[in-house]
Amino acid sequence: MRTILLLLISVFSLQCFSQSNEEAAIKLLLEKESATWRSGDVKAHAECWHIQPYSRILVSIGDSTVIDVPPAQMLNPSSNSFGKGGFATNSNYKINITGNTAWVSHDEESTAAEGNKTYSAEFRMLEKINGQWKLVAQSIHLYKVKR
Numbered sequence: 660m661r662t663i664l665l666l667l668i669s670v671f672s673l674q675c676f677s678q679s680n681e682e683a684a685i686k687l688l689l690e691k692e693s694a695t696w697r698s699g700d701v702k703a704h705a706e707c708w709h710i711q712p713y714s715r716i717l718v719s720i721g722d723s724t725v726i727d728v729p730p731a732q733m734l735n736p737s738s739n740s741f742g743k744g745g746f747a748t749n750s751n752y753k754i755n756i757t758g759n760t761a762w763v764s765h766d767e768e769s770t771a772a773e774g775n776k777t778y779s780a781e782f783r784m785l786e787k788i789n790g791q792w793k794l795v796a797q798s799i800h801l802y803k804v805k806r
Contacts, residue, residue, distance in 0.1 A: 681792075682754050685761055685785060688792050689749060693767070699742020705734040709786060709793035721801045733794070744772030749781075759787035767799075778804050 688707055695704035714730040747769045754763045763783045770776050784796040 681756050681761075682752075685754060685756075685763060685792050686749075686752060688785070688794070689763065689765070689783065692794060693747040693749065696736075696741060697743065697745050697747065701736065701741075704736070704741075707794055708733040709788045709795055710734060711786075711795050713796070715796050716798075718799045719801065721803060730796075745770050761785045761787075761792065778802055 692704065692707040695707065708730075710730045710733065716728040716730055716733065718726040718728060720726065747767050749765045749767050751766045752763060753765070754761060761784075763785065765781055765783075767779045767781055768776060769779070778801065780800045780802065782798040783794055785792050786795050787793075
């Protein structure tokens with residue numbers, strides 16, 4: 660009985676450790692995607708994505724306008740929205756991993772190069788492609804912080 664209990668504890672510990680590693684890898688990917696968008700590193704940004712036939716990117720900008728961004732722009736973004744500098748901080752991660760798919764929600768505080776801040780609630784869909792997590796879709800909802 661004791662051997663079975665130890666075996667069950669070991670299996671559970673390995674699953675928790677594995678889940679923790681996957682969550683860490685996903686967070687690193689999302690941080691990389693945010694940083695490369697702001698730095699203008701097209702190649703590194705494209706490496707974060709794997710566009711699928713069902714990929715979709717929706718951005719609601721807070722005035723009831725929703726922008727349906729062509730997913731191909733994640734691989735070859737237009738210069739008017741890409742590489743503007745600044746940085747972002749993600750928080751409040753909620754992650755669900757099921758096999759080779761995951762969904763993540765998080766909050767983002769973006770600081771533009773000139774110091775202006777924007778806030779968004781984001782929902783990301785990922786797939787594990789050749790052992791690496793890649794974004795396949797996202798929904799971004801900009802909002803104003805009430806002070």
